[in-house]
Amino acid sequence: MAPDQLSLTFAALADPTRRSILARLAEDGEVTVNELAEPFPFSVQAVSKHLKVLERAGLITRGRTAQLRPSRLEGAPLREVAEWLEQYREIWEGRLDRLAAHLRDIQRKADSDD
């Protein structure tokens, strides 16, 4: 997953309401926006906004045919989050590559200044 896609996923997961929406979808499969809004003290419109964020992050897909457009959990991005440790390793390896290059640069510069 590209770093900005990963941040999109993390940003989508940062909100507790969105996490509970995902937990509900994990449990019940396909759920309509009205059903999703029921346990919350806010409007269907507010839940729709959350669904848009989740959809943009690829965490859910929504039915195209029915007007109710039931939502469904998509597993792949969540699994990539669970595999984040590997991505963290890649970030560190890249960082150490650049550290090594920077150390070479400044030592070469120091040599030529002598």
Added chain:
Amino acid sequence: MTEQQQYAMSERTLVIERELDAPRELVWKVWTDPDEIAKWWGPEGFTTPREKIDYDLRPGGHARMTMVGPDGEEYPNSGHFRVVEPPERLSWHEEDIEQPMLQAVETTIEFVDLGGDRTKVVVNSRMVCAEELVEMANAGWNSQLDKLERLLAS
């Protein structure tokens, strides 16, 4: 496969080692001086502008920096130094991590003098994952399997 076992873990440690052709004092300086950090910290495609690095380099002192992504979006990091022992050991703890998968990260860097102006750095990063999300990732995986099952059945 042992997917379930793998994701049931709530704490993980990442260890990375690298040998560098530079004396230890220099590696320490480049790692802890904001003027130098701005030139390499990254990650790839990201920058860490000098004015966005705010270090109070002592045990308990704050460590704040903001990385800027390729699209200009900012990614702030905030934490505190735990161990500051120049030029041998540095550790810090990150808090308020917006990424909910990770509740805390503690990173320790050891700078080992190999002699002959060479230094080994050992990065040790401990992460605590939110169980809630680990469970959801598993549920997500199950939903993928359900899809596969439906596809095979059709």
